[in-house]
Amino acid sequence: MNPSTTSRPRRKRLMVAGVIAASLSVAGATAAMAANSGSAPAGTTQPAGPTPDVAPPAAEGAAPAEGASEVPTDEQSEALWGAGYTSDDLDALSDLWQTDGTETKIRAGQMLLEGQELPVAPNSTAPGAQLSAFWDAGYLWEDVEALNELWGTEWLETKLRAGQALLDGQALPVPPSGTPAS
Template sequence: MSHNTSGPQRGIVCRFRAMPRSLGFALLAVPVTAAAVGTFGVLPATAQDARTQPVAQRSAHATATPASGPASATTAAKKPATRRADDTRPAEQDAGDKAGDKAGDDRRHGRDEDGDRHHGRHEKHTAEEALGAFFDAGYLYEDAVALKRAWHSRADVSDVKVRAGRKLLAGRDLPVDPSGTPATEQEIAERAALDAYLDAGYDSDDADLLALLWGPDTDAYEAKVLAGSKLLAGGEVPIEPGQTAWSVSDDAARAAYFNNGYDYADALVLADIWSGVDDLADVKANAGHKILDRLPLPGGVLPFDGDQGGAGQQAALDAYFAAGYDYDDAVALARVWGGIDPFDAKVMAGDKLITGIDLPVAA
């Protein structure tokens, strides 16, 4: 019999024929194993696939009914891959788990659930505005500490106050109730006035000067509030930021003269002492600059303490009413001249009328 062999199979046949007959029959009884592959150098493709399969699959494959057709020996239909039971959760559940993980991460890093979404909107408020809102709402230091714990925040307590204030300004609620009393409308108005005062460039030195200008009944704090209130109402402050006692206007100096209790009669006395000053308006202005510089006036001239009368004051009042002005005009003039008392406004207005100076309010 002739065999048409080529390649690796021909090599096997040649080796087989060269062996002794007894050894050849013994080898025929040995199953093809990995050692045999190493000896003969060939292994069918199906045997290679079977060797790499698990034992359970090889047993099942061996007992399965062979498929018809020549292709079934080498190409088996692949079974569709199946997901594990825990991989069949809906996408919504996966998204929820991710959101929960993010919320936990936010809490660990001191961010609440809306911290990133509203961060830009909150940032439009300055730190000073946020702190004002925090305290105006009645929150205290211990509340900021409680908020820090509630937010799982590692930030400083001062930063927590700012963050809480910005939330309040944005109309959001806080997880901690205030332990203090919310600020009254007057306190909020004072805070707004102080902010306006500082925003305009005024400082504590300006407040001291304004307190002197507006009279002994006004302290530095009240001067800040009064000046800020004027600015918020669109009015003017009688001095500019950084001015001194001698750089303020003469009108401001004359206002300081009257606001500190000096009157027309005092101006006559000072005019006699300051012989070089003929105009009483200039006398009052010069005296006002000295008052703002905390210098005493010469000649023993003292401010009006409420018990003094004096012909000069009466003359100013007579000139005021003779020009057709009344109490309502005095109130308006007092507002223009920095919130002085209406009675002092009458005297000041009468003094101006006597010296020929027009008033900023018509009769």
């Protein structure tokens, strides 16, 4: 008896069971979304009365509920773009903060409105300007680690912050361990 042929019916049963389970999951998710949105899929009925899982609308100015979608205000957008930030700068901030584009715009715009400095200068992220400045100054990985410890930052933020300081003509608290590029 060949073991490879005896396992085929079992594999088929498992695949069929998986397809059925996935279909039921999709159907359940669709019904749940419809119940929360106030409209039921065709052929189903919606329970009478309010759905207990749906939160009431937030008051204006209140913090959004966790997982809620938010967009930058006009003031946040104007502060960000008016300060000269580019989409490349936003990408650098998103990488630095580990946020999506929308959250980055909101956070950066709000920081600017509050008079705070962003860790990336406006229009300064032309192909890795900060990173190039950092490495070209002769800094090595051990220098990144020393600055991480000193500033309490992660490696990417450290390199961007240090590179920007170098671009701004500032000296870093840790000298480079390597030889600067010519």
